[in-house]
Amino acid sequence: MLPFRRFWNQLQQILVAEPTTPADSSDTPAPKADATVWDVLKVRYILRNKISRPLPEELVDIILDSAEYWASAEVEMSQGERIVHKDRDQVILKTVPLCYDRASLASSSVPTPLPHRGKYPCRKIIFHISSHDQGGSGNRPRENMYEGSWTWFDTEVIRAAHLKNMYKDDKEQEVLENEGGQVARHFGPENPKLLPRGDKLQSNKAHVSKLQEHHIVWHYLDNVSPDSPEAEEVERMQGRGSLTLDGRGVRELEVGDSIAVWARARFPWWLNRVARARVQIYWAI
Template identity: 60%
Template structure:
């Protein structure tokens, strides 16, 4: 879901200062001024929110995730915090925000493909039985966990770099792509797939609805990510880890780019 204003300003992402200035003008500089509640509605309708963007950083041109050697591609800076403040202060203060759950939107930009196989193309069932995918792991209260030390990001999760090959049994919840996956690669497609996935706080597609099942089958998205719950429940200080995964012999997840942008209201 997006507003006409957002579409007309593609590529423009306001800073915290930009949003504070607009709020000030709407509330105090008009002839009569708008009440704070109406200003909130105007800001949200325009999706005029500050955001932070997080990139997969690689020295090489791509990262290859092998069977059962899942890797964290990136971890977002804790919601409503700046990396600089987390690095420089033992008691960092959050950036301005509105409410206990200020997150409004999360966008994922992925460039990837699996190992590819000749003879396969844009099949209707390309997301069925595809064993390379992306999902997220929530890190609660990441702002308290010394995420950055001496300018270096620290590992907070087990086996983030896939150093040790894991064994996933039949009952392991990570054996196969789950309903909360961000995106599945089209199977047996060696050509680069560029995908944009948007999670919005106003999304309301129930995971068991026919629409959700259709989106999962035709777009490769997780159907439980379509109701906006993951955005609405994000708390100040939380971080999101983006995992790339691959299963079964011969399957590989080739990742060329991964970017996550997190928007919040103030």
């Protein structure tokens, strides 16, 4: 077993003695829950150069991944509550393209990616969604609260989103067809988006008007087989898609890709009411 405790003890001593941000300021910065790009670069430099026995690059990678010391970016849904009606699916948010800064994408036709490690640097994605459907059954508890739920959330990967002019004049642009739900669409029986499937992100509990807090974590080390009893239990008890539990959605995300979160509703009188949504993406440096 690698002596991580010894490495981190040395690292903490060095970090206490040295600033962790590049800015010159007499004010002490407030502590942050997540590391910045600069934080990770600083720690990499320390582990490679400033501890008593500097470490090889490969071991530094292992330590940072084991500690989940990754850079991150966060996006929140704007415009307040969204109400998604039958067949008027909406994109409630799109993440900033992986390993890119929104400001640089808006100001440069040839944006430069942020530091990252490898073609597939994504390590974790956390989705926070507060939502519910239209209610209507007295909110009585049932064995499977997600059975017969026709309001749910899907994800769509926008490949090479950093080349699609997503930002202009400090405003996010639509890059997917009908992503605002302006036009009601007809979903026939052969359309894969007619009903929630195994690749769904999350369903709302059916006929429950109380706001639900969905916290979904995708990790690059996830390895739950979609056809396993465990995946079936997660889908039944948590409302997640069984196909999203094997980590591929994280491992296959490339630099420049963005994730769109769709809110969907089907059949007359069904509503998907979304109060808040937030996504955090973590990548290795």
